[in-house]
Amino acid sequence: MENINAFDLFPPYINGMQFLTKTQNTMTFFSLVVAITLTISYTATSSVAISDTFSVNLIHRDSVDSPFYDRSMSFAQRMGHSLQRSFINAKQLSCNTNGSTYQADTIPDHGEFLLNISYGNPPQKVLAIADTGSDLSWMPCKPCTKCYKHTAPLFDPKNSSTYQPIDCESETCMAMTVATNCSATKECEFLSLYADGSASTGTVSTETITLGDRVLPNIVFGCSFTYDGVFRPTWGGIVGLGGGDYSLVSQIRKLVPGKFSYCLIPYPHTNEFSNKSSKMIFGDFDFGPNVVTTPLVQKVPKTYYHVTFEGLSVGDKRICVSDDLNSTKPLLKGNMIVDSGTTLTKLPPKLYDEFETAIKEAINAKPIKDPQQVLNLCYRSAKVTKMPKVTMHFDGADVELSRDNVFVTVSEGIMCFGFLPSSDLAVMGNIAQLNHLIGFDLENNVLSFKSTDCERL
Numbered sequence: 001m002e003n004i005n006a007f008d009l010f011p012p013y014i015n016g017m018q019f020l021t022k023t024q025n026t027m028t029f030f031s032l033v034v035a036i037t038l039t040i041s042y043t044a045t046s047s048v049a050i051s052d053t054f055s056v057n058l059i060h061r062d063s064v065d066s067p068f069y070d071r072s073m074s075f076a077q078r079m080g081h082s083l084q085r086s087f088i089n090a091k092q093l094s095c096n097t098n099g100s101t102y103q104a105d106t107i108p109d110h111g112e113f114l115l116n117i118s119y120g121n122p123p124q125k126v127l128a129i130a131d132t133g134s135d136l137s138w139m140p141c142k143p144c145t146k147c148y149k150h151t152a153p154l155f156d157p158k159n160s161s162t163y164q165p166i167d168c169e170s171e172t173c174m175a176m177t178v179a180t181n182c183s184a185t186k187e188c189e190f191l192s193l194y195a196d197g198s199a200s201t202g203t204v205s206t207e208t209i210t211l212g213d214r215v216l217p218n219i220v221f222g223c224s225f226t227y228d229g230v231f232r233p234t235w236g237g238i239v240g241l242g243g244g245d246y247s248l249v250s251q252i253r254k255l256v257p258g259k260f261s262y263c264l265i266p267y268p269h270t271n272e273f274s275n276k277s278s279k280m281i282f283g284d285f286d287f288g289p290n291v292v293t294t295p296l297v298q299k300v301p302k303t304y305y306h307v308t309f310e311g312l313s314v315g316d317k318r319i320c321v322s323d324d325l326n327s328t329k330p331l332l333k334g335n336m337i338v339d340s341g342t343t344l345t346k347l348p349p350k351l352y353d354e355f356e357t358a359i360k361e362a363i364n365a366k367p368i369k370d371p372q373q374v375l376n377l378c379y380r381s382a383k384v385t386k387m388p389k390v391t392m393h394f395d396g397a398d399v400e401l402s403r404d405n406v407f408v409t410v411s412e413g414i415m416c417f418g419f420l421p422s423s424d425l426a427v428m429g430n431i432a433q434l435n436h437l438i439g440f441d442l443e444n445n446v447l448s449f450k451s452t453d454c455e456r457l
Contacts, residue, residue: 117239118210119221120160126236127152130280132341135244135303136178138192138200138222139237146226152236157223162208165223172220173204177244177301180204190222192238198229200237211282216255220246242303243442249282253442256283261439262340263454264430266404279457287437287450292397296445297334305440306334307447308395309426311351314358315388319351333395336426338438338447344375344408345419345429352421359406359417362388368414375408375416382413392432399449405432 118125119139126139140147142156157163165187166172173180173188181189188204202224208217224237240247241260249260262280297306310331311320322331347355356377360367365383370376390401407415408431418431437457439448 117236119155119207120157121162121208122160123210124153124155124159126155128236128239130239130241132241132339133304133337134192134238134240135242135247135250135301136176136190136192136204136220136222137238137240137248138190138202138224140227141202141223141225144225144227146228147224150236155223155236157205157207160207162206162217163223164206166204166206166220172246175245176204177246177303178222192222198227200224200227202226211252214255216252219248219251243305244302247303249440249442252282258442259283259285259439261285261437261448263437263452263457264340264434265454266434267408267431278454285437285439287439287448291437291448291450292399293446293448294394294397296440296442296447298445299334304337305339305447307336307338307428308333309336309428310393310395312347312355312393313389313391314355314362317358318393319354319358321348321351336394336428338428338433340430340433340438342427342429343418343431345432346422346424346427347419348426349421349423352419355419356417359388359390362386370416371411371414372416375410375418376420377417378410378414379407379416380413381409381415384415392428397447397449399436400451401432402435404434405436 116125117128117139128137128139140150140154142154142158144150144154168180168182168186168188170188176188176190179191179193181191183189183203190200190202190204192200200222202222204220205223206218206220207223208215209219209221210216227237241249244250249258260280260282262278264278294307297308299306308331309321311318311322313319321335359377363379363384363386365379365385368378368380370378384403384407387403387406390406392399392401406418408418409415418429435452435454437448437450437452437454441448
């Protein structure tokens with residue numbers, strides 16, 4: 001695992017402020033971030049009730065229902081942008097009840113899923129990235145002293161009657177997993193560092209947010225007055241869905257059970273624009289039969305969702321993680337992260353090589369070069385007439401992968417292997433998760449998988 005000192009990327013002084021961090025280690029891994037739509041309106045056309053679950057559609061970035069629908073872009077351009085970002089984006093890494101269920105919309109923006117979240121009273125809607133690899137949510141606020149070009153109105157805390165900055169000597173400020181500092185007015189200032197060169201600074205505060213038709217008071221978030229890096233003009237900050245104490249998921253556990261799930265539809269295969277949607281659900285959800293489960297392994301920091309990955313099978317050939325390690329040592333628990341915010345799946349190099357070789361032997365078609373020059377193994381889709389059974393093996397759970405989980409269409413008629421070798425911690429990316437209902441039970445530390453047609457959920 002590569003460790004990066006956060007203050008090698010950014011000096012400890014920003015805008016004259018010195019930030020004190022709980023840790024200075026930052027790990028990078030490929031990122032395609034996922035977002036959720038938290039809406040202030042709740043209508044029959046945009047939401048569906050599933051028993052006591054509130055449901056809202058997850059709208060794809062390239063759907064005709066998306067505010068970022070762009071007919072001028074080709075499929076190859078959209079997918080190329082997504083795959084390139086999976087190499088350059090990075091996530092921050094730092095140490096550190098009962099109720100109803102809510103479901104919210106997710107809109108992917110060229111691979112990033114964006115979310116309409118309403119803050120304040122009266123509510124002010126912003127479009128944010130929902131990220132399972134982050135804890136503290138933050139959004140751009142007025143006045144912005146340094147920020148990227150932004151296409152949407154900024155949140156103005158002066159216009160909200162429920163906005164409240166947090167005292168820098170409070171337990172909440174002290175418990176932040178991001179770097180914090182005490183301002184001249186004794187407010188808790190934060191610094192979120194990202195290993196790809198991005199940063200956000202501002203004030204840790206509490207605010208009322210609206211989720212479905214429910215108003216959720218006193219949610220801790222960051223009001224950012226300075227932010228810079230690779231953020232896109234359409235982004236309105238981050239919604240943290242990690243396992244830390246101050247992620248949105250953790251904070252609403254006093255209102256809903258500590259569970260959430262999502263079901264992501266496959267990427268399109270052509271230039272056609274889709275109006276189909278994915279789903280994300282907060283709270284209890286009945287998976288029904290044919291569900292498999294594996295333990296979530298608790299590690300520090302609590303942000304990431306770790307599972308124990310045992311290996312892969314291609315047909316009858318099983319490739320074990322232990323083959324990639326010293327066989328005299330037991331399998332490392334929690335050796336993989338499951339992340340909806342990562343595009344491609346990262347595997348240990350030796351295991352990846354054996355997996356790729358097994359796929360080549362089973363397909364028996366002539367490989368071609370990736371037109372995007374990103375991925376290692378590609379084929380003309382029409383030439384692949386036989387697809388082997390591929391299974392990912394976890395502790396107690398075997399998850400069968402379809403063709404759409406193993407290969408990603410990078411341009412019309414061309415598909416490439418959706419896996420990469422990496423010496424860093426392994427990551428199960430969202431291509432491998434497509435058309436699976438995936439549930440995170442934070443109360444019982446269990447992750448569930450169920451093969452599902454997500455378009456019909």
